[in-house]
Amino acid sequence: MIALAVPAALFSIIPIIVLESWMARNIHHVGTKRRLLGVALANGLSTLAGWPLLWIVLAAIQLFVIPGGSGCYGLNTFWGALASVTLQAPWLIPYEADLYWMVPTASLVLLIPAFFVTILIEGWVLRSGWPQVTANERKRFVWKSNLASYALLVFIDLGWLVYSVLSHKK
16 A cells, blocks of 8 residues: 555645645744745655655554454455455555455545644644744644645545446446
């Protein structure tokens, strides 16, 4: 999934920076250029460092912690399919005939931990970049802007999933 997640994140980084910069317009005591730079740097670091590091941690948990994490759960039952796309989201077992729905679903699953890693990284970056902004205002901005950004990413992933399911020919 890392081979798909990072390029997709890089593709979506410009619209996300624009969205979050627009949301930062109410951050007082920080000029427009500094707001844009802070948002761009925070998103760049969370994309280029956060996603790969998160994937490494999740793949290690999948392989070494989750019982049967490197085995096949199967897709014959609801619970097997659910385990295959949630517990094995970082490193999907190649069920070739079912990857059309598994990849976008695993991408949706990976957005959950990625959201929290992004909150941590962007909060840390903006703490350094916007020292004159109060901690509460900065925290509120990071949460609200990432809720909006991740809502956009969820919408895109859901569209990808619906398209994949509807266009799949058996």
